[in-house]
Each structure stands twice: as structure tokens, then as C-alpha cells.
Amino acid sequence: xSEQTTRQTPAEKQDDASPVGTGSPxxxxxxxxxxxxxxxxxxxxxxxxxxxxxxxxxLTVNSINVGIYGxxxxxxxxxTRMPRGAYPAGGVPPIGYSLRYKYEMWADNAADLxxxxxQRRWIPATDVPWESIPPQPDDVQAAMCQLCTELSQQANVxxxxxxxxxxxxxYGYHEVKLYLATEMMDAARHCEVFRKRALIxxxxxxxxxxxxxxxxILESRGGWSETSLFLHLLRGTFTMTLYRYGEAFATNxxxxxxxxxxxxxxxxxxxxxxAHLRYAITHGPDKALVFQRLLAVAEAVLARxxxxxxxxxxxxxxxxxxxxxxxxxMGTVRRLMGDFVGQxxxxxxxxxxxxxxxxxxxxxxxx
Amino acid sequence: MTTFAESMKTVESYAEDFELDLAWFDKRGxxxxxxxxxxxxxxxxxxQVGAYGDVPDQSDNMTGRPRGAVPRPDAFRVGSxxxxxxxxxxxxxxxxxxxEALQRQWxxxxxxxxxxxxxxxxxIERAECQLATFLTEVEFVAADVPGRWIANTTPDYFExxxxxxxxxxxEARHLDVFRKRALAxxxxxMQRPSVATTSGIVGGIDMSRDFTxxxxxxxxxxxxxxxxxxxxxxxxxxxxxxxxxxxxAAQDESRHVAFGVMHxxxxxxxxxxxxEEVHTYLDEGERGLLGGAAAAVGGVSVSQNPAARxxxxxxxxxxxxxxxxxxxxxxxxxxxxxxxxxxxxYVQRIRSAGFGERFENGRANAELMMIxxx
Numbered sequence: 001x002s003e004q005t006t007r008q009t010p011a012e013k014q015d016d017a018s019p020v021g022t023g024s025p026x027x028x029x030x031x032x033x034x035x036x037x038x039x040x041x042x043x044x045x046x047x048x049x050x051x052x053x054x055x056x057x058x059l060t061v062n063s064i065n066v067g068i069y070g071x072x073x074x075x076x077x078x079x080t081r082m083p084r085g086a087y088p089a090g091g092v093p094p095i096g097y098s099l100r101y102k103y104e105m106w107a108d109n110a111a112d113l114x115x116x117x118x119q120r121r122w123i124p125a126t127d128v129p130w131e132s133i134p135p136q137p138d139d140v141q142a143a144m145c146q147l148c149t150e151l152s153q154q155a156n157v158x159x160x161x162x163x164x165x166x167x168x169x170x171y172g173y174h175e176v177k178l179y180l181a182t183e184m185m186d187a188a189r190h191c192e193v194f195r196k197r198a199l200i201x202x203x204x205x206x207x208x209x210x211x212x213x214x215x216x217i218l219e220s221r222g223g224w225s226e227t228s229l230f231l232h233l234l235r236g237t238f239t240m241t242l243y244r245y246g247e248a249f250a251t252n253x254x255x256x257x258x259x260x261x262x263x264x265x266x267x268x269x270x271x272x273x274x275a276h277l278r279y280a281i282t283h284g285p286d287k288a289l290v291f292q293r294l295l296a297v298a299e300a301v302l303a304r305x306x307x308x309x310x311x312x313x314x315x316x317x318x319x320x321x322x323x324x325x326x327x328x329x330m331g332t333v334r335r336l337m338g339d340f341v342g343q344x345x346x347x348x349x350x351x352x353x354x355x356x357x358x359x360x361x362x363x364x365x366x367x
Numbered sequence: 368m369t370t371f372a373e374s375m376k377t378v379e380s381y382a383e384d385f386e387l388d389l390a391w392f393d394k395r396g397x398x399x400x401x402x403x404x405x406x407x408x409x410x411x412x413x414x415q416v417g418a419y420g421d422v423p424d425q426s427d428n429m430t431g432r433p434r435g436a437v438p439r440p441d442a443f444r445v446g447s448x449x450x451x452x453x454x455x456x457x458x459x460x461x462x463x464x465x466x467e468a469l470q471r472q473w474x475x476x477x478x479x480x481x482x483x484x485x486x487x488x489x490x491i492e493r494a495e496c497q498l499a500t501f502l503t504e505v506e507f508v509a510a511d512v513p514g515r516w517i518a519n520t521t522p523d524y525f526e527x528x529x530x531x532x533x534x535x536x537x538e539a540r541h542l543d544v545f546r547k548r549a550l551a552x553x554x555x556x557m558q559r560p561s562v563a564t565t566s567g568i569v570g571g572i573d574m575s576r577d578f579t580x581x582x583x584x585x586x587x588x589x590x591x592x593x594x595x596x597x598x599x600x601x602x603x604x605x606x607x608x609x610x611x612x613x614x615x616a617a618q619d620e621s622r623h624v625a626f627g628v629m630h631x632x633x634x635x636x637x638x639x640x641x642x643e644e645v646h647t648y649l650d651e652g653e654r655g656l657l658g659g660a661a662a663a664v665g666g667v668s669v670s671q672n673p674a675a676r677x678x679x680x681x682x683x684x685x686x687x688x689x690x691x692x693x694x695x696x697x698x699x700x701x702x703x704x705x706x707x708x709x710x711x712x713y714v715q716r717i718r719s720a721g722f723g724e725r726f727e728n729g730r731a732n733a734e735l736m737m738i739x740x741x
Contacts (some may be wrong), residue, residue: 039692041679042493044558051553058476061543064550080559081511083503083546087558093568118474118540125408125466139377142392152433156522159532160431160446163518167511174507174542181510181539184517188532189469191525192411195433199414200404205396208432208439215443218431309388316387323381330385 044087061111061175074102074283076172084172097170103283105169105224107275110179113268117182122261124193132253133201143317144255146206147246148198150311151262153209154239155190158183158269161217161231165224179272186265193258210308212301225280229291232273233347234298240266241340242315245332249319270347277351291353296360303362306337337366396435411462411526426451426523434523450520454638456578458629461526464622468533471622473615475544483607484552490692491605497557497683498603499549501673504559505593506541508572509534509585509623516578530626537619544612551608558679570651579634579641580648586627588652591716592672594620595709596684602701603687628720635721646725649717653732656713657706674706710738 047068055063064070069085079094099105107113136144166180198205213235220227243266246259281287306312312333313326320329341363348355359367375393382389400416402409414420419435428434428451430442450456487495513531520528549556568574572589575581597620600613635642656672673680681702682695688705689698713735714726725731726739 037682039682039686041497041558041682042490042692045493045496045555048555049553050550050555052547052550054476054481058474059479059481059547059551060476061547064547066550069550069556081504081507082559083500083556086500086504086556089559092559095573114539114543115474115476118472118476121469121472123408123469125404125410125469128409130404130409138373139392142395145395146391149433149436153431153436156431156433156525159528160518163514163516167514171507174546177507177510178539178543181535184514184532185536188529191433192529196402196409196411196414199400199416199419200402200409202399202401204398204400204419205433205436207391207394208430208436208442210439211430211443211445214431215445218445310391313387313389313391323377326381326387327385330387 046085046087057115060115061178062115065111072102072106072175073172076100076102076170078170078172081171084174098168099165099224100170101284102173103225103280103287105173105176105276106279106283107176107179107272108279109271109275111175113272114175114179114182117179117186117265117268120264121185122189124189124196124258127261128193128196128257129253130196130200133197133255134252136201137322139317139323140321141201141203142206143314144201145198145203146310146314147242147318148194149206150209150314151239151242152191152194152198152205153214154235155187155194157214157217157235158187158231159191161220161227162187164218165227169224176276183269183272186269190262190265193262197255197258206314207310210305210310212305213298216298216301225277225284225287226290226294228273228276228280229294230298232270233277233351234295234302234344236266236270236273237344237347238302238340240270241336241343244339245315245319245336249332251321274347274351281352288353291351292355292358295348295353295355296358299355299360299363303360306362312337334366341366394437396437407466410466411529412466415462422453422457422526423523424453426453426521428521428523431522434525446521448519448521450516450524450578453524454634454641456516456520456524456527456630457637458527458626458633460629461530461626464626465526465530465533468530468537468619468622471618472536473540475540475547475612478615479544479547479611480607481547481551484548484609485606486553487605488691490686491690492552492554493557494683494686494692495552495605495609496549496554498673498680498687499545500557501560501678501680501683502545502593503542503549503556505589505673506538506545508538509590510538510542512572512575512581512585516581520578527626527630530622534623534626537623541616541619544616548609548612560679570655579630579645582627582630583645583648584652586623587631587649587713587716587720588656589672590620590623590627591713592656592674592709594624595712596672596674596705599705599708602705603684605687624716628716631720631722642722645722646730649722649725650730650732653713653735656709657732657734657738672709674702674709707738707741710735714739 050066052064052066079097080092162180162184166177169177217230220230243259243263247256247263250256250259315333316326316329317323319332320326345355378389378392397418402414402416405413429444429446431446432438513534517528517531572581572584594617597613597617601610604610674684685695685698685702686692688701689695717723
């Protein structure tokens with residue numbers, strides 16, 4: 001006997017314990033006593049018989065990309081939320097998605113990164129061992145709070161930037177939209193955790209960001225790829241370096257936990273950014289040259305931001321363990337900047353947009 | 368412990384000795400508040416201390432600085448925020464809802480017992496897949512649209528923004544889990560909704576030019592109806608995987624609906640001059656809650672309700688609830704009962720939000736009132 005015939009149907013369950021009851025007919029009941037509909041939709045499918053089994057990572061987004069459901073077109077005609085692979089229906093007014101070419105957003109790793117992000121979620125409120133932060137000298141506390149203010153604002157820029165672009169991306173590339181939802185969630189968590197870190201220990205927030213790179217990211221309106229260039233390749237590499245040093249110089253388990261987890265998240269953001277930029281360069285028209293030109297400007301903007309002493313001096317105080325160690329700490333800051341610029345150059349090289357010969361002088365000085 | 372005055376003396380001395388600026392050192396927001404993690408950890412509510420908990424009624428923050436940070440006079444005006452009035456987006460419990468959302472995240476890949484899905488009769492599987500197709504399409508409207516509003520809202524109101532981000536994450540998971548369900552059991556996607564469920568038409572969620580209008584459509588009218596249906600998910604589940612999907616999705620949706628209700632409540636208390644306008648959105652939403660194509664704005668339904676009349680998902684639900692297409696009538700009766708419950712819950716929510724007068728003064732949709740009173 002098959003399972004279908006032995007299983008209790010939902011109708012039977014309903015008879016056992018109905019939360020709604022069927023009672024006497026309502027006015028709507030009477031109004032709707034019409035013949036059953038033709039159910040002609042029951043044959044409307046473009047591909048039937050798909051049975052995807054969960055693998056060792058469960059049932060992932062990539063694993064269901066089978067048959068026509070895994071065919072990702074280079075251009076998505078549909079201007080509504082029709083799911084990729086669904087049977088179309090005409091006459092639905094368009095919403096107006098502006099990003100419709102695959103190369104404008106695609107990354108081959110987006111679906112895997114989405115699943116990874118879901119698995120690696122963490123919770124600032126309860127996962128960070130907040131009680132492990134000891135009282136700190138005023139100078140160290142002030143420097144840490146200044147750094148946290150900067151990092152919280154950087155995360156906010158990421159939120160606003162993705163919030164602007166994601167709704168413009170066509171539904172046919174849902175893997176990217178799913179992934180960007182996780183990046184926004186990560187950024188929200190970063191925005192939150194650094195605010196909490198600034199306020200937990202008798203401190204407060206410091207000066208707002210100098211904002212040149214923030215402005216460049218938010219005012220990038222030419223396309224998502226161009227924004228990703230600033231947000232992921234340039235700012236992302238810088239922020240990731242800050243997180244790496246933050247973890248290395250953390251003096252208590254809470255700070256170590258925060259920076260380590262933010263670093264893990266940021267590495268995913270970079271992984272998407274790199275994969276997307278590579279895809280854009282290899283599939284989009286003229287992208288390599290456009291990116292080269294944009295980076296020439298972007299590097300100068302970042303260099304101007306770095307000339308502002310607030311971030312570098314607060315880092316120096318943290319790395320030096322206080323004002324007394326700030327001079328030595330400034331040496332560590334220069335090492336950090338050198339690491340950042342070196343990593344940035346390697347990433348650019350990997351993308352085929354080598355910056356070695358034309359790197360902005362403001363960044364080259366750190367090498 | 369070093370005092371601030373001692374620090375400043377040292378700062379000045381070190382700044383001179385080492386050619387450092389250090390002017391930032393005394394540029395601080397409010398300092399020295401006591402923040403103590405509570406029994407739910409260190410929540411956003413716990414850090415609403417002193418000036419950091421002061422949310423301005425009007426925000427002049429055009430630079431994107433964190434609330435409570437010290438402004439720079441030369442900062443760029445990069446925040447062209449449309450939402451800078453507190454009553455336009457605020458609610459009492461956004462921070463709590465955000466923290467709850469973080470605690471209750473789940474994974475569609477590993478938290479659903481997919482192995483419990485076994486082959487189903489063809490008509491049942493097709494109905495499952497039709498419903499899953501509908502939900503795959505409509506769920507992400509609640510991600511695309513909040514995304515836009517987050518980018519357009521001042522960070523001074525970061526608590527509701529944070530909640531909306533958690534909603535985007537939830538809806539990503541919903542898109543994903545229903546697509547997976549459609550492709551996990553020998554089926555596939557079916558016909559996309561033939562009505563303009565979430566499309567570009569006046570009265571559609573996407574088109575709203577005001578956050579409260581959007582929220583009334585999305586959180587109250589749209590997600591409210593979906594929530595009732597998810598809560599009844601056991602009635603239309605054929606295995607533990609489907610039961611889990613509906614239960615977890617209902618948990619998420621209930622937070623989204625709570626956001627909408629609480630925002631309307633705040634608005635009704637703080638900006639009563641906008642109540643009449645909100646009633647107009649509710650007028651439109653009520654038509655969408657009840658009907659499909661027949662009860663539409665401009666002849667096209669803007670309903671997100673899978674149980675709305677004259678829709679494919681309505682047919683699919685009747686088949687699932689009845690136990691097969693041969694029991695369509697039985698299923699349809701149960702579906703009517705679900706619609707009845709949708710209406711009852713809607714009325715309760717609107718009353719809770721402070722707009723219950725419409726059910727007393729004859730403003731509410733007549734058919735809706737008949738159902739509510741039956």
C-alpha cells in the first residue's frame with residue numbers, strides 16, 4: 001500500500017481538530033456556490049518531474065538549479081517578479097527593473113555564498129561575550145569608540161548602497177538578490193555590533209566619518225558593477241584589513257569575537273565582489289577600462305580620507321595600548337596600510353585590471 | 368582609571384611631542400553611560416541610554432552619521448533621505464522585533480526535513496507547486512520594497528531600518544524555500560499568478576510613494592492575509608517538511624505584521640491628521656484582501672492574498688485543503704473558513720492599530736463586514 005493512501009489527508013486532520021470549523025454557510029459561502037473551476041492551470045508548467053534530493057549541505061539553492069530552472073539567461077526580458085522557469089502569464093504590468101543584463105550583477109558563487117551566510121549567522125546580543133570587556137583607560141576607550149563609530153558608519157553605507165541597487169535587479173537573477181539580502185543583513189549586524197561596542201564600556205560615539213569614500217559609494221549611480229568596484233574591491237579590502245588587525249590586536253574575548261566574525265562576513269562580501277567584477281569584466285562591454293579609470297579617481301579619494309588623522313591616530317592608540325604607545329602604534333598603522341594596499345593591488349591584478357603602474361601616489365606611499 | 372582631564376593633558380603633550388593631531392580625542396558624543404546586558408544579551412534596547420536613546424521627531428542628519436555621533440561641519444551631504452519625520456516610519460518596538468528576528472533565523476537548506484517529502488498524487492503535487500510558484504513570486508516583494516525605503520530613511524531612525532533589513536533576509540528565505548519545495552518532489556514551477564499580484568500599478572506595494580502607505584499595503588493587507596494562511600499550514604501540509612516550512616514562515620510573517628500594526632498605531636497617536644489618508648489605503652487593501660480580479664483597482668487585482676477569489680492559488684489551496692481535485696468542494700469550504708479567519712484577524716489588527724472606527728462607522732468594506740459578522 002502506498003504512503004499516499006495510508007497517510008491522513010489534511011482534510012482528515014481538519015476534521016479531527018479544526019481551528020476554523022466549517023459551520024453553517026456564510027453569506028460568502030452562498031455567493032460562491034458555483035461550479036468548480038476548470039483547473040486548466042494544472043498542465044501549465046515548462047518542466048515537470050524535477051526531484052532534487054538534499055546533499056550533505058542540505059537542499060541548497062545551487063542544487064535546485066537543474067534543467068530549465070538552472071538556465072540563467074544573459075538578458076532577462078521579464079519586467080515583473082515572474083520566477084525563473086515559471087510558466088508565463090501575459091498582461092502583468094511591469095515594475096521597471098533597470099538591471100536586466102546578467103553581467104550587471106552576476107557572480108557564479110552567489111548561491112553558495114548565500115547558503116554559507118545563512119549557516120554562519122551570528123547574533124551580537126547573545127553570541128558576543130560582552131562581560132569579558134574590562135574597564136579600559138580613557139585613551140584606549142576613546143580610540144576604540146572612535147574606531148567603532150567609523151566602522152558602524154561604513155556598514156551603514158553598505159546598507160544604503162545595497163538597498164538602492166538590489167530592488168533594481170531583475171528577478172531572473174534571484175541568486176544574486178538572495179546573496180545581497182545576506183550582505184545587507186551582515187552589514188546591519190556590523191552597524192549594530194560596533195554601536196554596541198562603543199556604548200558598552202562607559203564610552204560613547206566619536207566623530208562621524210570623514211566621508212569621501214562613503215560619498216563616492218553612495219553617489220555611484222552608473223551601475224551596480226561600478227558601485228561594487230568601490231564597495232567591495234576598494235572599501236571592502238580596506239575594511240577587511242581593519243577587521244584583521246582589530247582581531248590581532250584585540251585585548252579581550254569580546255573584541256576578538258566581534259572582529260573575527262565581521263572578518264568572516266567581509267570575506268564573503270569580497271568573494272562576491274571579486275566574482276562579480278570578474279564576470280562583469282569578461283562579459284560586459286568595456287568594463288576593464290571603465291574600472292581602471294574609476295579606480296584612478298577612487299584611489300585618490302581614499303587617499304584623501306586617509307590623510308585625515310582621526311582614523312589613523314585612533315588605530316595607533318589602540319595598537320600601541322594607549323597614548324604612550326601611539327608612536328609605536330603608528331608604525332603598526334603604516335604596516336596595516338601597506339598590507340591593505342598590497343592586498344588591493346593583488347586583487348586588482350587577479351581581476352585583470354592591474355593598478356601597479358598607475359596606483360595613486362596617496363596609496364603608493366604606504367608600500 | 369585615567370580621567371578625561373588627565374587624558375587630555377597627556378594628549379596635548381603627546382600631540383606636540385610626536386606631531387600628532389589628536390584633536391579628535393575630545394570630540395565625543397555623550398560619554399560614560401552605564402550599559403548592562405540584560406537576560407536577552409546586549410540588545411538594541413539596552414543601549415538606548417542617555418542621548419543615544421533620544422530619537423528626534425525631525426531628523427536633520429543628511430550625512431549618514433550614526434545617531435549620537437559628533438557631526439563634522441565639513442561632512443558631505445550624501446543622505447538624500449526622504450523619510451526624516453519620526454512618525455512616518457517609527458514604532459515602539461522595532462528594536463525588539465529586530466533582535467527577535469536575529470534569534471529566530473533559520474536555514475531552508477538544513478532546518479527543513481526535506482527527506483520527509485514523499486511522492487504525492489499528481490493533482491496534489493501540482494497544487495503544491497502552483498501555490499509554491501505563487502509564494503516564490505510574491506514573497507520577495509517584501510524584500511525589494513523595504514530595501515528602497517531603507518536607503519531613503521535617515522539613520523537616525525535606524526531601529527526600524529534594522530528591522531526592515533531582517534525582513535529582507537526573511538523574505539529571501541521565503542522565496543528560496545518555496546522554490547525549493549516546488550523542485551523537491553517530482554514537480555516544477557507552474558504558472559505565475561495571472562493577476563497583477565505585485566506589479567506596477569497604482570495601489571501596488573511597489574508603487575507607494577509614502578512609507579506608511581507602503582507599510583499598510585505590505586505589512587497589514589498583504590502579509591496579514593498570508594500570515595493567517597501560513598498559520599493554518601498544517602491543514603494543507605502533506606509531510607513534516609511542509610508543516611515546518613509553514614510554521615517557520617508564519618513565525619517570520621508575524622513579526623512583519625506586528626511591525627505594520629505597531630507603526631500604524633504610532634502614527635495614529637502621533638500624527639492623527641494622517642488618519643483619514645490611511646483609511647483610504649485600508650479601503651483599497653480591503654478590496655484586495657477579499658477578491659482577485661473581480662475586486663481590483665482599475666480592473667487588475669493588487670492582492671497578495673493566495674486565498675483571494677479567482678486566482679490560481681485559490682484553486683490550488685482548495686485542492687490541498689480538500690485532499691485532491693475530486694474533493695474540491697470540501698477544500699473550497701475550508702478555504703472559505705480560512706478567508707473568514709483572515710478577515711477576523713484583519714479586523715483585530717486594524718482595531719489594535721487604532722483604526723477600528725472604520726468598522727463602526729460604515730467605512731469598512733461591506734462584504735468584509737458581512738464576513739466578519741457571520
